[in-house]
Amino acid sequence: MGKVIEEAGDFLINTGNFIYGFQLKIIGQIFGKEPPRPGRPELKDRTTTIVASEAPHVYVYGRARVGSRVIAVLTSGSKDEYKHIVCEHAAHECDAIEEVYINGKALGTLDANGDVTAGDFFKQTTAESSETFTGTGFTLAHTPTAGSVRLLYATTDSEGVPYWAEELDYTLTGATISGAPIRTYTVNYSYTISQSFVRVKKHLGAVSDTADAATIAEVPAKWTLNHKLTGHTYTIVRLDLNFRDFQNGLPDIEVLMRGKKLHDVRDGSYPNDTPLWSQNPALILADYLISEVCDVPWTDLPLADFITAANVCDESTAYGALYEANGTVAADENQRQVLEKIAQSMAGTIEPNTWGITAGKYIAPVMALTQADIVGGLSYTAGTPESELFNGVKGQYISAANDYVSTDFAPYQNASYVTADGAELWTDIDFPFTSEKQRVHNLARIFTEDQRNGFALKADFSYKCWALKVGQRVTFTSAFMGQSGKVYRVLGKSYAVDAAVSLTLKEDAATIWDLADAVTADSTPNTDLPSPLYVPPPGNVLVAEALYETTNSSGVKVKATVTWDAPADVNVLDYTIEYKRYEDAYFLAALYSSNTQIEIFDITAGRYDFRVNARNRLNIRSDWSTLKTVTIYGLTALPGDVTGFTVKPFNGSALCQWDRTIDLDVKIGGDVEIRFCALTVGATWEQSVILPDGKHNGDAINAAVSLASGTYYAKFIDSTGNYSSIPASFVVTEALLTGWSTIATSTQHPDFTGVKTNVAASGGILKLDSVTLLDSMSALMDTWGYMDSIGGLQPLGTYEFNAVVDLTTAASRRFHAHIASLGYNAADLIDDRMDLMDSWGDFDGGVINDVSATVFASVSADNITYSSWVPFMVADFNCRYAKFKVELTSGNATHNIQLSELSVAIKIPA
Numbered sequence: 001m002g003k004v005i006e007e008a009g010d011f012l013i014n015t016g017n018f019i020y021g022f023q024l025k026i027i028g029q030i031f032g033k034e035p036p037r038p039g040r041p042e043l044k045d046r047t048t049t050i051v052a053s054e055a056p057h058v059y060v061y062g063r064a065r066v067g068s069r070v071i072a073v074l075t076s077g078s079k080d081e082y083k084h085i086v087c088e089h090a091a092h093e094c095d096a097i098e099e100v101y102i103n104g105k106a107l108g109t110l111d112a113n114g115d116v117t118a119g120d121f122f123k124q125t126t127a128e129s130s131e132t133f134t135g136t137g138f139t140l141a142h143t144p145t146a147g148s149v150r151l152l153y154a155t156t157d158s159e160g161v162p163y164w165a166e167e168l169d170y171t172l173t174g175a176t177i178s179g180a181p182i183r184t185y186t187v188n189y190s191y192t193i194s195q196s197f198v199r200v201k202k203h204l205g206a207v208s209d210t211a212d213a214a215t216i217a218e219v220p221a222k223w224t225l226n227h228k229l230t231g232h233t234y235t236i237v238r239l240d241l242n243f244r245d246f247q248n249g250l251p252d253i254e255v256l257m258r259g260k261k262l263h264d265v266r267d268g269s270y271p272n273d274t275p276l277w278s279q280n281p282a283l284i285l286a287d288y289l290i291s292e293v294c295d296v297p298w299t300d301l302p303l304a305d306f307i308t309a310a311n312v313c314d315e316s317t318a319y320g321a322l323y324e325a326n327g328t329v330a331a332d333e334n335q336r337q338v339l340e341k342i343a344q345s346m347a348g349t350i351e352p353n354t355w356g357i358t359a360g361k362y363i364a365p366v367m368a369l370t371q372a373d374i375v376g377g378l379s380y381t382a383g384t385p386e387s388e389l390f391n392g393v394k395g396q397y398i399s400a401a402n403d404y405v406s407t408d409f410a411p412y413q414n415a416s417y418v419t420a421d422g423a424e425l426w427t428d429i430d431f432p433f434t435s436e437k438q439r440v441h442n443l444a445r446i447f448t449e450d451q452r453n454g455f456a457l458k459a460d461f462s463y464k465c466w467a468l469k470v471g472q473r474v475t476f477t478s479a480f481m482g483q484s485g486k487v488y489r490v491l492g493k494s495y496a497v498d499a500a501v502s503l504t505l506k507e508d509a510a511t512i513w514d515l516a517d518a519v520t521a522d523s524t525p526n527t528d529l530p531s532p533l534y535v536p537p538p539g540n541v542l543v544a545e546a547l548y549e550t551t552n553s554s555g556v557k558v559k560a561t562v563t564w565d566a567p568a569d570v571n572v573l574d575y576t577i578e579y580k581r582y583e584d585a586y587f588l589a590a591l592y593s594s595n596t597q598i599e600i601f602d603i604t605a606g607r608y609d610f611r612v613n614a615r616n617r618l619n620i621r622s623d624w625s626t627l628k629t630v631t632i633y634g635l636t637a638l639p640g641d642v643t644g645f646t647v648k649p650f651n652g653s654a655l656c657q658w659d660r661t662i663d664l665d666v667k668i669g670g671d672v673e674i675r676f677c678a679l680t681v682g683a684t685w686e687q688s689v690i691l692p693d694g695k696h697n698g699d700a701i702n703a704a705v706s707l708a709s710g711t712y713y714a715k716f717i718d719s720t721g722n723y724s725s726i727p728a729s730f731v732v733t734e735a736l737l738t739g740w741s742t743i744a745t746s747t748q749h750p751d752f753t754g755v756k757t758n759v760a761a762s763g764g765i766l767k768l769d770s771v772t773l774l775d776s777m778s779a780l781m782d783t784w785g786y787m788d789s790i791g792g793l794q795p796l797g798t799y800e801f802n803a804v805v806d807l808t809t810a811a812s813r814r815f816h817a818h819i820a821s822l823g824y825n826a827a828d829l830i831d832d833r834m835d836l837m838d839s840w841g842d843f844d845g846g847v848i849n850d851v852s853a854t855v856f857a858s859v860s861a862d863n864i865t866y867s868s869w870v871p872f873m874v875a876d877f878n879c880r881y882a883k884f885k886v887e888l889t890s891g892n893a894t895h896n897i898q899l900s901e902l903s904v905a906i907k908i909p910a
Contacts, residue, residue: 056331057091059328061284064327068087068235071087073250084238115199144172149187207230211223261275264278282309288342319438325434365475369464376500392448393447411426535615541612542564560599575614635718638718638724641727642715649707660701666716671696672697676688712730740907749902752766755799771793796889799888814907815907825892855873855904857882857884860881884904
């Protein structure tokens, strides 16, 4: 396996993990030791300038601002006014040097020669020059300042007086004058003298890099072609000691650099792939392990682990890659702590013997363990000790936004945890390899949430667990511990030839590894066992009403059955049930039950509130359940509709059959009402009338009524007079009625000229009349109400046919009454409807159940003595003379019935 950072014991192999923060403390609590935590010095040491030939080598990963190891100081110049400082920054090839700092000041852009071009170490002055040339063009010794050139020549005026004239007809390009007339010129101009006090020569450590030519030229006795520093990243900084700040010893020299180029474990040719610069923590870990510092053979790395972790680190987020690492490592640093720091930057783990790693991401459990898998001892910690609990993190990081200077990050705190703890509990964590505040925030959040879920156990498991790795997740089920499928993360593993597999497990949850703050104080409860000191309230309270028959001849009454769900896993002794009317302030006397339901008898109709609580054997009560508000309809509820309704001819009658009602208040004290309408198409309940033999006991399932062509209807009526909602119907056609011939007909519509009592005829309509006549109304018309029902409608009206029917001989004949009717509410006017039309239940108004019309017959053999009036729809009579009438009835002062057709047909067998 190569070099091992920390040696294992002689017989026992331990595999643990390096991960920052409380997890190490958990391991320490279980194993009796606490691994060290990285301190703060490395946040500052990386930028130090060291003058020492034997200083440890430095490795730079990602992007970092680093100091210098000065390995040579040379001088040049006639007065030794130049100092050449050879600064090593990394003991390997790097990708780029992006910036150079002297005494903390950035040099900025360098020219092609490496000289500064602006800033504190750059000086510019203005000088004047005068040059003479003859011809049309000339190149000046210096580039003139814009607008400063004057091209002069000697000449005389018209009187021969000499003077200097200025030539304006020429072209100036850079320092070259061209296009002027041929003559002798004097050029006066100003120019800028630039002086750089610093020159930097950068060398990135490539194998092909040569010794610095400028330094060889300037210090040939001290720096030769053999001074290549191959494989090291270095700069040679030349200082001009005429700059006063450089006269007091060596300045601090730092560089911002893109560090070591890394081989990618995901490349199929690894480790022979072309290395590229990367900030991926998994790739950095791989490079550090196989470097000369750790000297682990690359063949010992579990590449699958490194590939998975590298992919996790590269996952995209709103702030870029999920995890990045940027920092430096000194060759003499504690290797365990280095691995710990790099793993911290990806919230990850690393095993010190197998070198398996994980990055901070929730991956589903790979194995299900139960208590039966434990073959030895078991110990556990109930969570993070209260003295070490924290709900907020403070610390420092290397801030990219602050020019890579060690900076306090904005403290992270979880508000839900603060509320649960009742105080602010802070801990200090530094992030030496994380340079962006968003990633620092996420790491602080992960560590805060992870330590809140601190339940851990250590047990000896069977060889089933042989293949488990540190960092993987398992589920654990134990009835003894009250845990079912609880998710754990493997923190440690040890095994021996003659012993079981010892695992250290810590509870885990997917929410720890997301990007959102936890909102509960403990997202992974230690056990599913209930607390005897807390009883959850019952849930899912339901109330169902039903009718029941009393045993004391009180008829049908209503009961409410209240049910609820028992609190989960609580040994409940009994329940208290309270209820009240919705509008009342106080609940009625409490009821008690030892199971999850209770019946409340003889409850009246209305709206009620119900609630339930539970009590356990320690006499601890739960809170009340959520209030359940229901309406008890009781005997006011409509009965169910008639089903299975059929009609067929039987011995000259219509045999009606239907399914027995299931409503107790129909069976006891209720009725079945059968109606008839002469229409076979387009008939409605409101157009039908009650058959003379149409009322039957509510518990009946059949009845014989008059047989005629038309539509038969049936509804249930309960003991309080409520009708079922939708009528059952059956159409009987002429095809079912054969063998009869009509010999006479008495037709009363449309004029209705017969004798009227409490009825009125108008416009071909016969209907119930008002109780009060218009002539007798003494109040103002505005107070009359509805004209069609002034003073209320007559409850009963009679119309006698206008003539006696003489059949010439006495014989048996069949009388068949025909009525076309419509029941309606005289008070339901469209003008009075205030709601939207879409909300109207029926355009024609509500269902009318309490109006009807019944035809009666009275017969005689001699036209002197008549029988009593007999109601009929279809019936056989033996007579010569017959007279008829119809009775209109209403059960409501505004409900009316109108007849548009009224006749009786007399038939004999064909």
